[in-house]
Amino acid sequence: SQQGEEDPQALSIQEGENATMNCSYKTSINNLQWYRQNSGRGLVHLILIRSNEREKHSGRLRVTLDTSKKSSSLLITASRAADTASYFCATDARAGGTSYGKLTFGQGTILTVHP
Amino acid sequence: DTEVTQTPKHLVMGMTNKKSLKCEQHMGHRAMYWYKQKAKKPPELMFVYSYEKLSINESVPSRFSPECPNSSLLNLHLHALQPEDSALYLCASSPVRDQGDEQYFGPGTRLTVT
Numbered sequence: 001s002q003q004g005e006e007d008p009q010a011l012s013i014q015e016g017e018n019a020t021m022n023c024s025y026k027t028s029i030n031n032l033q034w035y036r037q038n039s040g041r042g043l044v045h046l047i048l049i050r051s052n053e054r055e056k057h058s059g060r061l062r063v064t065l066d067t068s069k070k071s072s073s074l075l076i077t078a079s080r081a082a083d084t085a086s087y088f089c090a091t092d093a094r095a096g097g098t099s100y101g102k103l104t105f106g107q108g109t110i111l112t113v114h115p
Numbered sequence: 116d117t118e119v120t121q122t123p124k125h126l127v128m129g130m131t132n133k134k135s136l137k138c139e140q141h142m143g144h145r146a147m148y149w150y151k152q153k154a155k156k157p158p159e160l161m162f163v164y165s166y167e168k169l170s171i172n173e174s175v176p177s178r179f180s181p182e183c184p185n186s187s188l189l190n191l192h193l194h195a196l197q198p199e200d201s202a203l204y205l206c207a208s209s210p211v212r213d214q215g216d217e218q219y220f221g222p223g224t225r226l227t228v229t
Contacts, residue, residue, distance in 0.1 A: 031216055040203055042119075042220040043158065088157055092216060099212050100146035100165045105157035 006089060006106040014114050019076040021109040023089030024069075030092045032065055033103065034074050037086045046074075046087075079113045086110050119221035121206050127227045130196060136224045138189040138206030146170075147189040148218065149181060150205040158205055164189060196228045 006023045013019055023032070031050045035043040049056045049065045049072065056063045062075040076083055090103040119140045128134050138147065146165045150158035163171035164183040172181075178200075180192040189206055203225050207218040 033217060035220075040152075040154070040223075040225075042205060042222040043207075043218075045217040045219065048217055097212075098165075100148075100163050100170060101209055101212070101216050101218065102163065102171065103160065103218065105159075108157055 006109050008109060010110045012112045013079060015079060015081055017079055019079050019111055021074045021087055023072045023106050025091045026070065027093055030094055032072050033090045033092065034063060035088045035090060037088065081113050081115045084111060084113050119206055119208055119219050121221035121224050123224060125225045127229060128193065128196065129229055133194045135193065136191040136204055138221055139187055140208040141187055142208065142219065144208035145186060145211050146209045147183060148207040149191055150207065152203040152205055198228050201226055201228045
């Protein structure tokens, strides 16, 4: 079963506006990651937030994590047409000490940014 | 080199064919992954290799057979597939855990089973 559920499923905005996507999950996690996928190609890692962190920034991206509510949000500020893509949250529930992760992806949000 | 490469980009095969997908990375990552992604769905984990040993098999049918011949290469051997196996197959790699948790994905192989 999918760990992460995202909303909205689709988001359509104008260039320059902010885009907010939400992700909820069900079990305890080690970290939560956000990925972008363009047109059914490979995924690109955007940002990772650990379970003991509450907020993280990277360029125009801001991620928050609320472990008490088992939810995260991704904010993209001043969006551009090039931000048009699918965005997935992914939770990693593997405990520390393992040499690899085990990601479970949410259903994704399709973002369309109109020029 | 921060790239994961996958070949072929596209593959069409019949249900009686045997084919292989190939994935390569030269970032020194010791964990490698196979995911399957159906249209408009999220990627689903199939297999994880860690230090060239199979660590996770997510109850994948035996018609999919992974292989990790060395630390840079990951193969997925396909045999007697069904039309419902048509999907985008993604390979990923990640550093040793205490050096980072993000996964680096290849562009994928789009597989069509006829």
